[in-house]
Amino acid sequence: xxxxxxxxCPRGGDALDGKGALAHxxxxxxxxxxxxxxxxxxxxxxxxxxxxxxxxxxxxRGLPVIARKLGEEAVETxxxxxxxxxxxxxxxxxxxxxxxxVLLGHKGIALGSVLAELERRExxxxxxxxxxxxx
Numbered sequence: 051x052x053x054x055x056x057x058x059c060p061r062g063g064d065a066l067d068g069k070g071a072l073a074h075x076x077x078x079x080x081x082x083x084x085x086x087x088x089x090x091x092x093x094x095x096x097x098x099x100x101x102x103x104x105x106x107x108x109x110x111r112g113l114p115v116i117a118r119k120l121g122e123e124a125v126e127t128x129x130x131x132x133x134x135x136x137x138x139x140x141x142x143x144x145x146x147x148x149x150x151x152v153l154l155g156h157k158g159i160a161l162g163s164v165l166a167e168l169e170r171r172e173x174x175x176x177x178x179x180x181x182x183x184x185x
Contacts (some may be wrong), residue, residue, distance in 0.1 A: 063166070082165075089161045094152055109156055116156050120149040 094103035108116050127142040154161060171179050 062158050065123060085161055089151055092155045105152055108152055113156060116153045123149050
C-alpha cells in the first residue's frame with residue numbers, strides 16, 4: 051500500500067488508502083483550526099486589562115518585550131532540542147508558536163499572511179528560495 055512520505059506526514063507515513071488520507075487531512079485541519087482559534091483568543095485577550103491577561107500584559111509592555119520573549123522561547127527550544135528531551139521540545143515549540151502569534155498580533159499581521167507565504171514557498175527548494183531573497 052502506498053505511504054505518505056515526510057514531511058507531508060508528520061508521523062513519518064500514513065497509509066494512503068481512504069482512511070489514512072482522510073485521517074492525515076483531519077490532523078492538518080485540526081492543527082490549522084487550533085492555530086486559528088489561538089489567533090482569535092490572542093486577539094480577544096489583547097483587549098483585556100494587563101493584570102487580567104498574560105497576552106494583554108505583554109502587549110502593554112510593547113514590541114521590544116514581546117520580541118525579547120519570543121527570542122527567549124526560541125533559545126529554550128534550541129536547548130530542548132539539543133538536550134534530547136522530546137517532551138520538553140514539544141512544550142518549548144508550543145511556546146515559540148504562541149509568542150510568535152502574540153508578536154504577529156501586536157504588529158497587526160494575520161497568521162493567514164504567514165501561511166500564504168509558506169504556501170508561496172511550497173515546492174521551491176530552500177536553497178533556491180533563499181538565493182532569490184539575496185538577489
